[in-house]
Amino acid sequence: MTNFQNFRIYSPIIIMKNNILVYGSLAYDRIMDFPGYFKNHILPDKIHNLNVSFNVNGLTTNFGGTAGNIAYNLSLISQPSTILSLAGYDFGDYEKWLKKNKINTTQIKKVKTQTASAYIITDKADNQIAGFNPGAMAQSLGKLTINILSDCFIIISSGYYKEMERLANYFIKQKIKYIFDPGQQITNLPAKAIISGIAGAQVLIGNDYEIEMIKQKIKWTSKKLIDKVKTLIITKGANGSEIYNQGKKIIILSAKAKSVVDPTGAGDGYRAGIIKGMLENWNWLKTGRFASAIAVYAVEKYGTQKHAFGWKELRKRYEDNYGERL
Numbered sequence: 001m002t003n004f005q006n007f008r009i010y011s012p013i014i015i016m017k018n019n020i021l022v023y024g025s026l027a028y029d030r031i032m033d034f035p036g037y038f039k040n041h042i043l044p045d046k047i048h049n050l051n052v053s054f055n056v057n058g059l060t061t062n063f064g065g066t067a068g069n070i071a072y073n074l075s076l077i078s079q080p081s082t083i084l085s086l087a088g089y090d091f092g093d094y095e096k097w098l099k100k101n102k103i104n105t106t107q108i109k110k111v112k113t114q115t116a117s118a119y120i121i122t123d124k125a126d127n128q129i130a131g132f133n134p135g136a137m138a139q140s141l142g143k144l145t146i147n148i149l150s151d152c153f154i155i156i157s158s159g160y161y162k163e164m165e166r167l168a169n170y171f172i173k174q175k176i177k178y179i180f181d182p183g184q185q186i187t188n189l190p191a192k193a194i195i196s197g198i199a200g201a202q203v204l205i206g207n208d209y210e211i212e213m214i215k216q217k218i219k220w221t222s223k224k225l226i227d228k229v230k231t232l233i234i235t236k237g238a239n240g241s242e243i244y245n246q247g248k249k250i251i252i253l254s255a256k257a258k259s260v261v262d263p264t265g266a267g268d269g270y271r272a273g274i275i276k277g278m279l280e281n282w283n284w285l286k287t288g289r290f291a292s293a294i295a296v297y298a299v300e301k302y303g304t305q306k307h308a309f310g311w312k313e314l315r316k317r318y319e320d321n322y323g324e325r326l
Helices: 044-049 066-076 092-100 161-173 191-199 208-218 222-228 266-279 284-299 311-322
Strands: 019-023 027-033 060-064 081-087 108-110 116-122 128-133 151-156 178-180 201-207 231-235 241-245 248-252
Touching: 019 066, 019 161, 060 066, 066 081, 066 092, 066 266, 066 284, 081 092, 151 161, 151 266, 161 178, 161 191, 178 266, 191 201, 191 208, 191 222, 201 208, 201 266, 208 222, 208 231, 231 266, 241 284, 248 284, 266 284, 284 311
Parallel strands: 019 081, 019 151, 027 116, 081 108, 151 178, 178 201, 201 231
Antiparallel strands: 027 060, 116 128, 231 241, 241 248
16 A cells, blocks of 8 residues: 655645545547457458558547546545546546546646547457547646655556656655556557566556567566566456466456447456455455456446446445355
8 A cells, every 4th residue: 555645746636545546548539349350351461561441330439548437437436536647628528527426636737739539449359459649648747746645546557658657767766656557558668667667566457468568578477577566467358357466376257247338448447446455455356356346337338437336236246246245
Protein backbone atom coordinates (compact mmCIF):
# COMPACT_ATOMS: atom_id res chain seq x y z
CA MET A 1 0.00 0.00 0.00
CA THR A 2 1.24 3.47 -0.88
CA ASN A 3 1.02 6.20 1.75
CA PHE A 4 0.28 9.78 0.79
CA GLN A 5 -2.44 12.32 1.30
CA ASN A 6 -1.44 15.53 -0.39
CA PHE A 7 -0.16 15.00 -3.93
CA ARG A 8 0.26 17.99 -6.24
CA ILE A 9 0.82 17.88 -9.99
CA TYR A 10 -0.12 21.34 -11.26
CA SER A 11 -2.63 22.36 -8.58
CA PRO A 12 -3.34 21.23 -4.98
CA ILE A 13 -4.83 17.74 -4.74
CA ILE A 14 -6.20 15.98 -1.67
CA ILE A 15 -6.11 12.18 -1.78
CA MET A 16 -8.26 10.98 1.11
CA LYS A 17 -7.58 7.71 2.92
CA ASN A 18 -8.32 4.65 0.74
CA ASN A 19 -8.53 6.80 -2.38
CA ILE A 20 -7.06 5.76 -5.74
CA LEU A 21 -4.95 7.91 -8.04
CA VAL A 22 -5.45 6.75 -11.64
CA TYR A 23 -3.06 7.98 -14.31
CA GLY A 24 -3.90 7.13 -17.90
CA SER A 25 -5.71 8.27 -20.99
CA LEU A 26 -9.04 10.01 -21.31
CA ALA A 27 -10.39 9.44 -24.78
CA TYR A 28 -13.37 9.28 -27.01
CA ASP A 29 -13.59 5.70 -28.24
CA ARG A 30 -14.75 5.19 -31.80
CA ILE A 31 -15.69 1.51 -31.76
CA MET A 32 -16.34 -0.58 -34.87
CA ASP A 33 -17.37 -4.23 -35.17
CA PHE A 34 -15.96 -6.41 -37.94
CA PRO A 35 -18.38 -9.34 -38.56
CA GLY A 36 -15.59 -11.73 -39.51
CA TYR A 37 -12.12 -12.85 -38.41
CA PHE A 38 -8.93 -10.87 -38.99
CA LYS A 39 -7.00 -14.13 -39.46
CA ASN A 40 -8.97 -14.88 -42.62
CA HIS A 41 -7.79 -11.65 -44.25
CA ILE A 42 -4.16 -11.40 -43.11
CA LEU A 43 -1.65 -13.53 -45.03
CA PRO A 44 1.22 -14.61 -42.74
CA ASP A 45 3.76 -14.74 -45.58
CA LYS A 46 2.82 -11.18 -46.64
CA ILE A 47 2.86 -9.60 -43.18
CA HIS A 48 5.87 -7.49 -44.20
CA ASN A 49 3.69 -5.75 -46.77
CA LEU A 50 0.35 -5.54 -44.97
CA ASN A 51 -2.47 -3.80 -46.83
CA VAL A 52 -5.97 -4.76 -45.67
CA SER A 53 -9.35 -3.11 -45.33
CA PHE A 54 -12.31 -4.24 -43.24
CA ASN A 55 -15.97 -3.38 -43.76
CA VAL A 56 -17.43 -2.73 -40.31
CA ASN A 57 -20.92 -2.72 -38.86
CA GLY A 58 -21.26 0.96 -38.02
CA LEU A 59 -19.38 3.21 -35.62
CA THR A 60 -20.26 4.50 -32.18
CA THR A 61 -18.53 7.14 -30.06
CA ASN A 62 -18.20 6.41 -26.35
CA PHE A 63 -16.44 7.79 -23.30
CA GLY A 64 -13.24 5.83 -22.77
CA GLY A 65 -9.52 5.83 -22.12
CA THR A 66 -7.78 3.72 -19.51
CA ALA A 67 -8.06 6.27 -16.68
CA GLY A 68 -11.72 6.98 -17.34
CA ASN A 69 -12.62 3.31 -17.63
CA ILE A 70 -10.79 2.24 -14.47
CA ALA A 71 -12.24 5.12 -12.46
CA TYR A 72 -15.75 4.39 -13.77
CA ASN A 73 -15.55 0.76 -12.67
CA LEU A 74 -14.25 1.83 -9.27
CA SER A 75 -17.26 4.15 -8.94
CA LEU A 76 -19.62 1.20 -9.51
CA ILE A 77 -18.23 -0.42 -6.35
CA SER A 78 -18.37 2.90 -4.46
CA GLN A 79 -14.60 3.27 -4.42
CA PRO A 80 -13.38 6.92 -4.56
CA SER A 81 -10.78 7.72 -7.19
CA THR A 82 -8.99 10.72 -8.65
CA ILE A 83 -8.06 10.86 -12.32
CA LEU A 84 -4.68 12.29 -13.24
CA SER A 85 -4.75 13.05 -16.96
CA LEU A 86 -5.12 15.64 -19.71
CA ALA A 87 -8.16 16.56 -21.81
CA GLY A 88 -9.03 19.02 -24.54
CA TYR A 89 -11.57 21.73 -25.29
CA ASP A 90 -14.16 19.10 -26.29
CA PHE A 91 -14.15 17.39 -22.89
CA GLY A 92 -17.28 19.00 -21.40
CA ASP A 93 -19.80 16.17 -21.78
CA TYR A 94 -17.30 13.57 -20.63
CA GLU A 95 -16.40 15.61 -17.54
CA LYS A 96 -20.08 15.92 -16.60
CA TRP A 97 -20.37 12.14 -16.86
CA LEU A 98 -17.38 11.58 -14.57
CA LYS A 99 -18.70 14.03 -11.98
CA LYS A 100 -22.13 12.40 -12.14
CA ASN A 101 -20.42 9.16 -11.16
CA LYS A 102 -18.63 10.88 -8.25
CA ILE A 103 -15.16 10.68 -9.77
CA ASN A 104 -12.69 13.40 -8.76
CA THR A 105 -11.77 15.42 -11.87
CA THR A 106 -9.71 18.16 -10.21
CA GLN A 107 -6.44 16.73 -11.55
CA ILE A 108 -7.55 16.59 -15.18
CA LYS A 109 -5.53 19.29 -16.88
CA LYS A 110 -7.35 21.11 -19.71
CA VAL A 111 -5.41 22.16 -22.80
CA LYS A 112 -6.32 23.91 -26.05
CA THR A 113 -6.45 20.90 -28.32
CA GLN A 114 -8.69 17.88 -28.88
CA THR A 115 -9.20 15.19 -26.29
CA ALA A 116 -7.47 11.94 -27.25
CA SER A 117 -9.29 9.55 -29.57
CA ALA A 118 -9.09 5.78 -29.98
CA TYR A 119 -10.29 4.00 -33.12
CA ILE A 120 -10.94 0.33 -32.39
CA ILE A 121 -11.98 -2.50 -34.74
CA THR A 122 -13.02 -5.76 -33.06
CA ASP A 123 -13.53 -9.08 -34.89
CA LYS A 124 -15.75 -12.04 -33.96
CA ALA A 125 -12.93 -13.65 -31.96
CA ASP A 126 -12.59 -10.47 -29.85
CA ASN A 127 -9.26 -9.61 -31.47
CA GLN A 128 -8.70 -5.89 -31.80
CA ILE A 129 -6.86 -3.50 -34.08
CA ALA A 130 -6.62 0.01 -32.66
CA GLY A 131 -5.27 3.39 -33.59
CA PHE A 132 -4.71 6.08 -30.96
CA ASN A 133 -4.47 9.84 -31.47
CA PRO A 134 -3.02 11.21 -28.20
CA GLY A 135 -4.32 14.75 -28.74
CA ALA A 136 -4.22 16.46 -25.33
CA MET A 137 -2.36 13.50 -23.83
CA ALA A 138 0.81 14.47 -25.69
CA GLN A 139 1.35 17.46 -23.41
CA SER A 140 3.01 17.63 -20.01
CA LEU A 141 1.18 17.30 -16.71
CA GLY A 142 3.47 19.90 -15.20
CA LYS A 143 5.57 19.96 -12.06
CA LEU A 144 5.38 16.99 -9.69
CA THR A 145 5.46 17.47 -5.91
CA ILE A 146 4.55 15.36 -2.89
CA ASN A 147 3.44 16.72 0.48
CA ILE A 148 1.66 15.17 3.51
CA LEU A 149 1.37 11.36 3.69
CA SER A 150 -1.61 8.97 4.15
CA ASP A 151 -3.09 5.77 2.61
CA CYS A 152 -3.58 5.57 -1.15
CA PHE A 153 -3.01 3.44 -4.27
CA ILE A 154 -1.56 4.56 -7.60
CA ILE A 155 -1.89 2.96 -11.01
CA ILE A 156 0.11 4.08 -14.04
CA SER A 157 -2.01 2.82 -16.91
CA SER A 158 -1.58 3.42 -20.62
CA GLY A 159 -1.46 7.15 -21.34
CA TYR A 160 1.24 9.20 -23.02
CA TYR A 161 4.46 7.22 -22.95
CA LYS A 162 6.72 10.13 -21.98
CA GLU A 163 4.54 10.97 -18.98
CA MET A 164 4.32 7.29 -18.00
CA GLU A 165 8.11 7.14 -17.90
CA ARG A 166 8.36 10.41 -15.98
CA LEU A 167 5.76 9.36 -13.40
CA ALA A 168 7.40 5.98 -12.83
CA ASN A 169 10.81 7.60 -12.33
CA TYR A 170 9.31 10.15 -9.97
CA PHE A 171 7.50 7.54 -7.86
CA ILE A 172 10.66 5.41 -7.70
CA LYS A 173 12.69 8.40 -6.53
CA GLN A 174 10.09 9.18 -3.87
CA LYS A 175 9.85 5.47 -2.89
CA ILE A 176 6.14 5.34 -3.70
CA LYS A 177 4.81 1.98 -4.88
CA TYR A 178 2.49 1.77 -7.86
CA ILE A 179 0.80 -0.63 -10.26
CA PHE A 180 2.45 -0.56 -13.70
CA ASP A 181 0.13 -1.17 -16.65
CA PRO A 182 1.94 -0.07 -19.85
CA GLY A 183 -0.63 -1.69 -22.18
CA GLN A 184 -0.89 -0.12 -25.62
CA GLN A 185 2.13 2.12 -25.01
CA ILE A 186 4.58 -0.81 -24.93
CA THR A 187 5.43 -0.14 -28.56
CA ASN A 188 6.32 3.50 -27.79
CA LEU A 189 8.07 3.09 -24.44
CA PRO A 190 11.85 2.62 -24.71
CA ALA A 191 13.13 -0.67 -23.31
CA LYS A 192 14.93 1.15 -20.49
CA ALA A 193 11.67 2.90 -19.51
CA ILE A 194 9.84 -0.43 -19.31
CA ILE A 195 12.62 -1.93 -17.17
CA SER A 196 12.57 1.14 -14.92
CA GLY A 197 8.76 0.99 -14.66
CA ILE A 198 8.89 -2.67 -13.67
CA ALA A 199 11.66 -2.04 -11.12
CA GLY A 200 9.50 0.21 -8.95
CA ALA A 201 6.19 -1.57 -9.46
CA GLN A 202 4.28 -3.38 -6.77
CA VAL A 203 2.30 -5.06 -9.56
CA LEU A 204 2.92 -5.44 -13.29
CA ILE A 205 -0.26 -6.19 -15.24
CA GLY A 206 -1.00 -6.86 -18.90
CA ASN A 207 -2.73 -9.30 -21.20
CA ASP A 208 -0.80 -12.30 -22.53
CA TYR A 209 0.09 -10.55 -25.79
CA GLU A 210 1.31 -7.42 -23.99
CA ILE A 211 3.46 -9.43 -21.57
CA GLU A 212 5.06 -11.26 -24.51
CA MET A 213 5.75 -7.89 -26.14
CA ILE A 214 7.41 -6.69 -22.94
CA LYS A 215 9.61 -9.79 -22.72
CA GLN A 216 10.72 -9.43 -26.34
CA LYS A 217 11.39 -5.71 -26.06
CA ILE A 218 13.51 -5.91 -22.91
CA LYS A 219 14.93 -9.35 -23.77
CA TRP A 220 13.88 -11.03 -20.52
CA THR A 221 12.73 -14.58 -19.96
CA SER A 222 9.45 -15.34 -18.19
CA LYS A 223 11.42 -16.43 -15.13
CA LYS A 224 13.40 -13.19 -14.98
CA LEU A 225 10.23 -11.13 -15.33
CA ILE A 226 8.51 -13.06 -12.54
CA ASP A 227 11.61 -12.72 -10.34
CA LYS A 228 11.96 -8.96 -10.91
CA VAL A 229 8.41 -7.86 -10.04
CA LYS A 230 6.65 -8.54 -6.75
CA THR A 231 3.41 -9.56 -8.47
CA LEU A 232 2.84 -10.29 -12.17
CA ILE A 233 -0.73 -10.50 -13.49
CA ILE A 234 -1.42 -11.85 -16.98
CA THR A 235 -4.97 -11.64 -18.31
CA LYS A 236 -6.14 -14.02 -21.04
CA GLY A 237 -9.64 -12.87 -21.91
CA ALA A 238 -12.17 -15.70 -21.84
CA ASN A 239 -9.36 -18.04 -20.69
CA GLY A 240 -9.10 -16.26 -17.36
CA SER A 241 -5.90 -14.91 -15.85
CA GLU A 242 -2.73 -15.91 -14.04
CA ILE A 243 -1.23 -14.23 -11.00
CA TYR A 244 2.41 -14.84 -10.04
CA ASN A 245 3.25 -13.81 -6.49
CA GLN A 246 6.26 -14.79 -4.37
CA GLY A 247 6.96 -17.97 -6.32
CA LYS A 248 3.32 -19.05 -6.54
CA LYS A 249 1.16 -19.27 -9.66
CA ILE A 250 -2.54 -18.65 -9.07
CA ILE A 251 -4.94 -19.53 -11.89
CA ILE A 252 -8.14 -17.47 -12.09
CA LEU A 253 -11.03 -18.82 -14.14
CA SER A 254 -12.94 -16.24 -16.14
CA ALA A 255 -16.43 -15.36 -14.95
CA LYS A 256 -19.15 -16.33 -17.41
CA ALA A 257 -20.77 -13.62 -19.53
CA LYS A 258 -24.50 -13.68 -20.20
CA SER A 259 -23.65 -12.57 -23.74
CA VAL A 260 -20.48 -11.42 -25.50
CA VAL A 261 -21.18 -8.07 -27.15
CA ASP A 262 -17.90 -6.09 -27.01
CA PRO A 263 -14.72 -6.98 -25.07
CA THR A 264 -13.38 -3.41 -25.16
CA GLY A 265 -12.90 -2.15 -21.59
CA ALA A 266 -13.06 -5.54 -19.88
CA GLY A 267 -9.39 -5.27 -18.93
CA ASP A 268 -9.97 -1.92 -17.25
CA GLY A 269 -12.82 -3.43 -15.24
CA TYR A 270 -10.45 -6.21 -14.21
CA ARG A 271 -7.89 -3.66 -13.05
CA ALA A 272 -10.49 -1.90 -10.91
CA GLY A 273 -11.19 -5.22 -9.23
CA ILE A 274 -7.48 -5.85 -8.62
CA ILE A 275 -7.08 -2.41 -7.02
CA LYS A 276 -10.10 -2.96 -4.74
CA GLY A 277 -8.87 -6.40 -3.69
CA MET A 278 -5.45 -4.98 -2.83
CA LEU A 279 -7.06 -2.15 -0.90
CA GLU A 280 -9.07 -4.67 1.13
CA ASN A 281 -6.00 -6.90 1.69
CA TRP A 282 -7.73 -9.92 0.15
CA ASN A 283 -5.63 -12.90 -0.93
CA TRP A 284 -4.75 -13.08 -4.62
CA LEU A 285 -7.22 -15.85 -5.45
CA LYS A 286 -10.16 -13.84 -4.15
CA THR A 287 -8.81 -10.62 -5.68
CA GLY A 288 -8.42 -12.21 -9.12
CA ARG A 289 -11.88 -13.75 -9.00
CA PHE A 290 -13.40 -10.44 -7.93
CA ALA A 291 -11.61 -8.68 -10.79
CA SER A 292 -12.90 -11.25 -13.26
CA ALA A 293 -16.47 -10.84 -11.99
CA ILE A 294 -16.28 -7.09 -12.64
CA ALA A 295 -14.59 -7.43 -16.04
CA VAL A 296 -17.35 -9.58 -17.49
CA TYR A 297 -19.93 -6.78 -17.18
CA ALA A 298 -18.05 -4.70 -19.75
CA VAL A 299 -18.13 -7.61 -22.22
CA GLU A 300 -21.94 -7.63 -22.11
CA LYS A 301 -22.34 -4.03 -23.29
CA TYR A 302 -21.25 -2.10 -26.35
CA GLY A 303 -18.84 0.55 -25.07
CA THR A 304 -16.47 0.74 -22.11
CA GLN A 305 -18.69 2.71 -19.71
CA LYS A 306 -22.16 1.47 -20.67
CA HIS A 307 -22.44 -1.29 -18.08
CA ALA A 308 -23.69 -0.84 -14.53
CA PHE A 309 -24.24 -3.02 -11.48
CA GLY A 310 -24.68 -2.84 -7.74
CA TRP A 311 -23.00 -4.72 -4.92
CA LYS A 312 -25.91 -7.14 -4.52
CA GLU A 313 -25.76 -8.16 -8.17
CA LEU A 314 -21.95 -8.35 -8.12
CA ARG A 315 -21.93 -10.59 -5.03
CA LYS A 316 -24.40 -12.98 -6.66
CA ARG A 317 -22.34 -13.18 -9.84
CA TYR A 318 -19.19 -13.83 -7.82
CA GLU A 319 -20.86 -16.55 -5.79
CA ASP A 320 -22.51 -18.17 -8.84
CA ASN A 321 -19.17 -18.34 -10.65
CA TYR A 322 -16.83 -19.33 -7.85
CA GLY A 323 -19.01 -21.14 -5.32
CA GLU A 324 -17.99 -18.99 -2.36
CA ARG A 325 -19.30 -15.88 -0.66
CA LEU A 326 -17.74 -12.53 -1.41
